[in-house]
Amino acid sequence: MSSSLSKIPPGVQYIFDTEVRFRRWVERQVMDVFDGWSYSEIVLPIFDYADLFALGMGKIQAEMTYRFTGRDGKMLALRPEMTSLVARTVATRFRDRHRPIRLSYSGEVFRWDEPRPARQHEFHQIGLEHVGSDRLEADTEVLIIAIEALQRVGIEGFTITLGHVDFIQGIAERLGLNQDACRQMYSIVDRKETEEFDLFLTPYAGENTRESLCRLTTLAGKKEILEEAKSLVTNDRSRSALDDLSRVYAIAEAIGIDEHIDIDLGDVGGLDYYTGLTFKIYAPRLGAALGSGGRYDNLLSQFGRSEPAVGFSLWLDWLAQLSASRNTAPGMGTGNISTLEAAGDLASVFKEASRLRALGTRVEIV
Amino acid sequence: MSLITIALAKGRLQDASLDLFGKAGISIPQDLLDSRRLLLEDTSGRYSFVFVKPGDVPVYVEYGVADVGICGRDVLIESAADVHEPLDLRFGYCKLVLASRPETAALGYNPLVATRVATKYPRVTADYFQRHGVPIELIGLSGSVELAAVLGLAHHIVDLVETGRTLRDNGLVVVDTIAESTARLIVNRASYHLKRIAVMALIQLLREAVRTVAQAETSQPEPIPAMD
Numbered sequence: 212m213s214s215s216l217s218k219i220p221p222g223v224q225y226i227f228d229t230e231v232r233f234r235r236w237v238e239r240q241v242m243d244v245f246d247g248w249s250y251s252e253i254v255l256p257i258f259d260y261a262d263l264f265a266l267g268m269g270k271i272q273a274e275m276t277y278r279f280t281g282r283d284g285k286m287l288a289l290r291p292e293m294t295s296l297v298a299r300t301v302a303t304r305f306r307d308r309h310r311p312i313r314l315s316y317s318g319e320v321f322r323w324d325e326p327r328p329a330r331q332h333e334f335h336q337i338g339l340e341h342v343g344s345d346r347l348e349a350d351t352e353v354l355i356i357a358i359e360a361l362q363r364v365g366i367e368g369f370t371i372t373l374g375h376v377d378f379i380q381g382i383a384e385r386l387g388l389n390q391d392a393c394r395q396m397y398s399i400v401d402r403k404e405t406e407e408f409d410l411f412l413t414p415y416a417g418e419n420t421r422e423s424l425c426r427l428t429t430l431a432g433k434k435e436i437l438e439e440a441k442s443l444v445t446n447d448r449s450r451s452a453l454d455d456l457s458r459v460y461a462i463a464e465a466i467g468i469d470e471h472i473d474i475d476l477g478d479v480g481g482l483d484y485y486t487g488l489t490f491k492i493y494a495p496r497l498g499a500a501l502g503s504g505g506r507y508d509n510l511l512s513q514f515g516r517s518e519p520a521v522g523f524s525l526w527l528d529w530l531a532q533l534s535a536s537r538n539t540a541p542g543m544g545t546g547n548i549s550t551l552e553a554a555g556d557l558a559s560v561f562k563e564a565s566r567l568r569a570l571g572t573r574v575e576i577v
Numbered sequence: 578m579s580l581i582t583i584a585l586a587k588g589r590l591q592d593a594s595l596d597l598f599g600k601a602g603i604s605i606p607q608d609l610l611d612s613r614r615l616l617l618e619d620t621s622g623r624y625s626f627v628f629v630k631p632g633d634v635p636v637y638v639e640y641g642v643a644d645v646g647i648c649g650r651d652v653l654i655e656s657a658a659d660v661h662e663p664l665d666l667r668f669g670y671c672k673l674v675l676a677s678r679p680e681t682a683a684l685g686y687n688p689l690v691a692t693r694v695a696t697k698y699p700r701v702t703a704d705y706f707q708r709h710g711v712p713i714e715l716i717g718l719s720g721s722v723e724l725a726a727v728l729g730l731a732h733h734i735v736d737l738v739e740t741g742r743t744l745r746d747n748g749l750v751v752v753d754t755i756a757e758s759t760a761r762l763i764v765n766r767a768s769y770h771l772k773r774i775a776v777m778a779l780i781q782l783l784r785e786a787v788r789t790v791a792q793a794e795t796s797q798p799e800p801i802p803a804m805d
Contacts, residue, residue: 327639327659368771370770370771372770402660402661402662403661403662403663403764403769404662404663404665405663405664406664406665407665429663430777431769431770431773432773473770473773475770493766493767493770493771494767494771495767495771496641497641497767498638498639498640498641498642498765498766498767498768499639499641499659499766499767500766500767
């Protein structure tokens with residue numbers, strides 16, 4: 212075979228045999244959980260206008276798309292994510308539908324990216340969007356659905372970190388930071404550079420305030436973090452974020468899923484996109500997040516209709532890799548296969564095969 | 578099974594890293610250190626150590642096969658690894674500099690001509706010149722980078738400088754300091770949450786050890802080093 216035929220572009224996947232069977236099982240479980248919470252599946256186009264994704268993801272992120280020119284000369288892009296497609300649909304074709312709208316999706320997305328943990332150029336995203344409610348019950352609902360989905364597919368020992376963009380933004384406002392200083396602060400907090408953060412805060416705050424702010428943004432933990440934060444932070448925006456987190460945490464405690472939740476007040480990832488509660492999902496044996504989500508109340512207005520929304524997505528590739536159900540999932544064994552020899556009277560062979568198929572038996576013609 | 582896996586950089590930072598762990602009460606038996614085993618447990622059995630090339634530390638940590646690691650900030654910014662960086666360990670100080678022969682340095686870099694730059698730090702170098710709007714031709718080398726400037730393979734080099742002696746001995750001068758570097762403790766983002774209690778305890782132990790070292794240094798001034 213010539214080298215150009217055996218060569219595979221970086222980041223693409225070929226999946227076969229039991230791996231496919233298992234991924235389909237995982238996908239069905241997750242979609243079944245979503246269906247159980249009344250999310251209806253939407254099938255979305257593989258490509259759309261590149262501008263749409265730039266509007267949804269922001270220009271820098273949209274540069275990661277695979278782009279090509281359509282017959283009409285317009286720039287198209289393979290979908291790098293699903294949320295923009297969902298948001299546009301909701302803002303246009305579902306304009307008159309009753310709110311909230313609950314939609315789920317499952318499919319491949321495509322991004323050009325440098326080699327990094329848990330990132331392929333092509334990977335399968337499963338997720339949902341809850342549009343039209345700015346209430347805490349919507350946030351709580353998607354969080355609980357995420358946990359149910361992870362449990363259903365056999366992800367063990369996972370932790371969901373809960374953050375809130377208003378916590379750190381309230382602090383930035385209070386300190387009166389300009390845009391550049393904000394960006395610098397978010398980058399320091401994102402990497403949990405404790406001493407750098409203390410240095411950064413020196414012109415703005417006294418030693419005690421600095422010490423507690425450093426601790427709060429670099430420590431993660433359970434609800435004691437929220438209690439401590441409440442006693443230290445006085446601005447309204449941060450306090451209201453802490454109230455939201457406390458209420459969600461209290462519900463998690465009441466239904467007994469708080470062991471899976473870690474509060475991370477220093478989570479500043481995706482700050483230009485998310486507007487409220489954010490979460491990231493971690494599990495042993497994967498160095499990066501296998502899913503993430505949060506509230507994004509500004510996206511829909513990009514598509515001409517301002518309304519609140521919250522959602523999350525999971526990477527099927529990592530769910531399948533980390534699942535403990537690989538050997539126990541129904542249908543994963545070869546099961547009973549009836550072998551029929553294609554010899555002699557073919558009509559009677561296939562007649563027998565059809566009879567067995569009607570009984571639900573797997574057949575193999577040899 | 579130990580709780581935390583730690584990646585340490587072989588070479589320049591290895592002894593100082595082990596010293597710091599020693600001060601934090603975490604030590605590896607000498608016979609293990611002398612052996613050729615790649616994965617070593619400390620005496621408490623709570624920590625596993627792996628020794629890898631400095632540039633590989635961020636890789637091991639970012640992928641989560643090591644929960645934490647120690648590497649220079651120079652290596653860290655070159656790798657652009659997406660990790661937490663909670664502690665400056667204050668040892669292994671050095672600088673990433675732009676250097677050249679004095680006659681080239683006197684000219685500055687001419688932005689109208691493609692400057693040829695040799696380095697082991699291609700990402701840092703490209704970022705630096707991009708920030709200054711200067712087009713460059715980048716030559717990736719894996720060692721003895723100074724030689725590139727001496728022999729005229731490149732107009733400039735970007736390299737790590739501890740004392741500046743190698744540069745001086747080869748007749749090169751520093752044009753600009755790009756970044757300062759010390760050893761950093763880095764932590765995998767997933768481990769930070771999944772092993773939170775053990776990771777926090779380790780950070781605290783090391784933070785106190787760094788503080789103890791700093792206090793010892795201020796109370797007992799070091800002898801003036803001999804001129805090199």
